[in-house]
Amino acid sequence: MGTQAPFHWLFGDQLGPHFLRPGGEVVMIESRAVFRRRRFHRAKAHLVLSAMRHRAAELGDRVRYVQAETYRDGLARAVGDAAVTVHHPTSHAALRFVRSLERVEILPPRGFLVRPDAFARWADSAGDGRLRMEDFYRRVRRDHDLLMDGDRPAGGTWNLDADNREPPPKGAAALPVPGPYRPREDAIDERVRDDLDRWERDGTVSFVGRDGPRRFPASRAEARRALRAFVRRRLPTFGPWEDAILAGDWTMSHSMLSAALNLGLLDPAECVEAAEAAYRSGDAPLNSVEGYVRQVAGWREYMWNLYWHLGPGYRESNALGHTAPLPDWFADLDAGAVRANCLATVLAQVRDHGWVHHIPRLMILGNHALQRGWDPAAVTDWFHRCFVDGYDWVMLTNVIGMSQYADGGRITTKPYASGGAYIDRMSDLCGPCAYRPGHRTGERACPYTAGYWEFVHRHRERLSHNFRTARAVKQLGRLTDLDDVLRDARHRDPDAPP
Incomplete structure (x- = not known):
């Protein structure tokens, strides 16, 4: 088909600029069936819809935004029988669905450092057949030149977990660190909340949990501000208390960026590069930076690639x-x-x-x-x-x-x-x-x-x-x-x- 199809489809977890295709009109589909099938947390439903609608507002006349019962119905309404491109979806079910459609070309995955084919080659090279996260993490560090001093890890040690297992400070109600970035809700959030209220009233959708003020980024601009705030204010203390829990401090020094990453609002490369820059400039200690890089470039990449490597039967x-x-x-x-x-x-x-x-x-x-x-x-x-x-x-x-x-x-x-x-x-x-x-x-x-x-x-x-x-x-x-x-x-x- 080639990549000159007139339309490019963005799923709701492909919202960053790195998921766009040069040229062509963008299609986004808001499917009610997704919320009917599962009883999602109300705050999650709010975040996903808010992020999709914020992205559509940013794209303006370039996007065809369709609210439909199913993705299939929405795609038909948006493009008819025209050709469509879409980046590799993030679930087995979504990939099966996209492959079942005519005139849809699947482009390589985005939003990760390691592609599944590269992971498969690494897995095949494992000498004893065991897929060790530590080995994979070191490979990612080398291949992407992350926290490396030449061919050696920064500081001479790959893994600083031993420095990142401190219990919480005795007697403290919360860590002595600034709180995480908090976005401000806007008119889009208000309309999302009204829609969710209406869906619950008409009995077609049921949620669990509470939907208070939105606490996570719903736009690229918010996500970038949240990343900058984390690196500047919280990354220096992230490492030591990475595994600690305080009843009165549910965020501790964590980045709170996982939702933005998984919506595609941030790319993992920019997150780990910002953390490394803080280390190189002396603004964050190595144990905190290595702990964060391990989470993003190690564990997150490992989970994403194992998902595809182990296949649908793994569930x-x-x-x-x-x-x-x-x-x-x-x-x-x-x-x-x-x-x-x-x-x-x-x-x-x-x-x-x-x-x-x-x-x-x-x-x-x-x-x-x-x-x-x-x-x-x-x-x-x-x-x-x-x-x-x-x-x-x-x-x-x-x-x-x-x-x-x-x-x-x-x-x-x-x-x-x-x-x-x-x-x-x-x-x-x-x-x-x-x-x-x-x-x-x-x-x-x-x-x-x-x-x-x-x-x-x-x-x-x-x-x-x-x-x-x-x-x-x-x-x-x-x-x-x-x-x-x-x-x-x-x-x-x-x-x-x-």
Whole structure:
């Protein structure tokens, strides 16, 4: 077909200038069916629609913006049978759909540093067949000359994780750092909120969570301001407390840029280059900059490429045989129904903001789901729907592979299950809790501590053959109160509504 088709289609997560094609008219389609199929977080629905409409306003007469029931209907209304180009979509389902259309040419993917074909060549070259994120990250650093001094990593060390695991400052209600960039809502946001209200009133769409003032960028200009504010104000303190949690500070020193990146408003190259420039100028320490570069150029790229490398069948992975349904209180973000302070606090933050950083996601939300044996596909769908930065490519590998260990170790070397001691060490959430992190049984038994040992017992055969978890299985055999732990775990869920 060539790339001179008269129309170029932008999906709602392809909103930056790097997704435009020179020449041609732009098509954007707002599909109501997307919101009918899943019960999304209200703040996520608002952000996506606001970002799409802001982009359409910027493009002006160059765009045909269609509101339709489905993408197929909208495309037919926008272009008829004319030829269309579109950059590679970000999900298996969207790619299958685009490939089913006539006269649509798929252009290479944008918005990432590494293309799937390059990743496949790297994966094929892995000597023992294991795809280690650390090896991939170093390859990206070399290939893109990121934080490199010649052929050596800046500072002489590739990985500064050991410097980035500090617990939160004792007694602090919040980190002593400026808050993140906050956008101002405008008339577009007001119209989006009116539309969402109307859809809910007519019963055609249902949401979960709260839609307060928009907290994440919805335009390229806002996203660039947010990036500059992060690098200047918050990047210097990002590293040490990267894994820490404070009940009164849901953003800590995190960039809050994942939603803008995943909408295509920012390109990862500009993010990591800005961070490196801060290091080179002496405005941010290496451990903070390396930690951020690792998140964007390492983990994000790794997840995106694994999504395509592992294929659509990966979502069916369930190596641990977990099939329990998500309880209603979790699905509804009903934090008031939860007694464990850590889980109640984080669930309330998801309800109110549609976002928490990676440690609450992994070690509080995901850890709880893993211990309870919830269906990993349902957990993945929940994360997809309830997080403003959640997309299929983001959550499938992160949840199936890392959080729920449902792939049996293809991505990570061990399940991310832990007792209450880890949460107590890395947060201020255990002090006011009704449970005690050191208690396995009794009325004050921490659901994470008791749940951890029940999880190890349930999967002891598999875990005994893993060098990273075999020690826990041996410790299990030394527990004199194991029968009580298992009895309590089987007969009550301490986090269910009383």
